[in-house]
Amino acid sequence: xxxxxxxxxxxxxxxxxxxxxxxxxxxxxxxxxxxxxxxxxxxxxxxxxxxxxxxxxxxxxxxxxxxxxxxxxxxxxxxxxxxxxxxxxxxxxxxxxxxxxxxxxxxxxxxxxxxxxxxxxxxxxxxxxxxxxxxxxxxxxxxxxxxxxxxxxxxxxxxxxxxxxxxxxxxxxxxxxxxxxxxxxxxxxxxxxxxxxxxxxxxxxxxxxxxxxxxxxxxxxxxxxxxxxxxxxxxxxxxxxxxxxxxxxxxxxxxxxxxxxxxxxxxxxxxxxxxxxxxxxxxxxxxxxxxxxxxxxxxxxxxxxxxxxxxxxxxxxxxxxxxxxxxxxxxxxxxxxxxxxxxxxxxxxxxxxxxxxxxxx
Ligand code: CUA
Numbered sequence: 001x002x003x004x005x006x007x008x009x010x011x012x013x014x015x016x017x018x019x020x021x022x023x024x025x026x027x028x029x030x031x032x033x034x035x036x037x038x039x040x041x042x043x044x045x046x047x048x049x050x051x052x053x054x055x056x057x058x059x060x061x062x063x064x065x066x067x068x069x070x071x072x073x074x075x076x077x078x079x080x081x082x083x084x085x086x087x088x089x090x091x092x093x094x095x096x097x098x099x100x101x102x103x104x105x106x107x108x109x110x111x112x113x114x115x116x117x118x119x120x121x122x123x124x125x126x127x128x129x130x131x132x133x134x135x136x137x138x139x140x141x142x143x144x145x146x147x148x149x150x151x152x153x154x155x156x157x158x159x160x161x162x163x164x165x166x167x168x169x170x171x172x173x174x175x176x177x178x179x180x181x182x183x184x185x186x187x188x189x190x191x192x193x194x195x196x197x198x199x200x201x202x203x204x205x206x207x208x209x210x211x212x213x214x215x216x217x218x219x220x221x222x223x224x225x226x227x228x229x230x231x232x233x234x235x236x237x238x239x240x241x242x243x244x245x246x247x248x249x250x251x252x253x254x255x256x257x258x259x260x261x262x263x264x265x266x267x268x269x270x271x272x273x274x275x276x277x278x279x280x281x282x283x284x285x286x287x288x289x290x291x292x293x294x295x296x297x298x299x300x301x302x303x304x305x306x307x308x309x310x311x312x313x314x315x316x317x318x319x320x321x322x323x324x325x326x327x328x329x330x331x332x333x334x335x336x337x338x339x340x341x342x343x344x345x346x347x348x349x350x351x352x353x354x355x356x357x358x359x360x361x
Pocket of ligand 1 (some may be wrong): 123155197198232237240
């Protein structure tokens with residue numbers, strides 16, 4: 001296949017005329033671009049972790065900016081690709097000979113178009129920059145005083161959430177599934193518990209690093225009830241990719257009810273679960289806490305109301321019976337490198353612990 005463009009002996013830039021190879025490349029490139037343009041946003045919108053739609057005062061301007069910049073980029077790409085295709089494909093009044101070259105002559109005004117192109121590009125870029133800076137300023141701080149403050153600590157490889165209150169008796173700790181009330185801003189105090197992590201819930205915006213030894217403040221807001229998936233976005237070790245979280249947004253009444261329930265100790269276990277509680281406190285209680293019991297560890301997630309969570313292992317496994325049983329018996333097979341060791345318990349004892357965990361509602 002002859003080259004699509006090059007320089008002739010007089011130093012003129014030339015493009016190949018009527019080259020079938022060039023035409024095929026252009027047609028294929030357009031087909032691929034159109035296919036990608038249709039498929040990618042469709043697939044992205046259906047993904048659990050996506051930033052092409054948002055809910056809330058913080059996410060909405062960011063989503064508009066995202067689509068705006070995407071649209072500008074697509075228009076620029078189409079215009080440039082169209083001009084390139086036109087140049088490759090067609091030179092009016094001349095024949096189509098493979099490998100033949102046509103010089104771009106100065107009297108055709110080609111250089112003027114160069115200046116016009118530079119000016120148009122500069123204006124479009126300037127517009128994008130102004131829009132971006134405006135959005136950044138807009139989402140810097142919430143318009144209203146945050147209704148709730150949550151201290152979120154990133155740890156290898158899960159998230160601890162401590163709900164703060166002026167009344168210390170109202171404070172509690174949970175993990176990986178953060179409930180928030182809808183329609184109001186929620187302040188987040190981000191801390192790195194061991195290494196640097198980064199908190200991101202794309203549909204609510206709010207991407208910010210969690211760094212050891214300092215507290216980074218940000219805010220999120222959900223305008224509609226729902227479950228919004230988040231993810232650690234700073235490489236933090238072997239299981240970085242399995243450090244997810246869920247933000248559950250619910251109406252204020254439900255949120256207050258949930259908070260009150262979190263403060264209460266779970267119901268006392270009976271029978272097999274009671275035996276499991278003893279094994280749990282002996283084997284797991286130095287790392288995990290369950291309110292109102294001797295299990296008061298703080299190294300791992302607080303499990304006081306474990307059964308109210310949809311997921312385990314930091315949002316990556318469903319919280320169903322078989323998965324939970326597998327997880328407590330052999331966590332390393334599900335999340336290699338996890339800080340959770342397999343407990344030194346017999347199968348019978350593991351079944352008891354499983355029965356106990358299922359009572360933590
Ligand atoms: Cu935590 Cu990546």
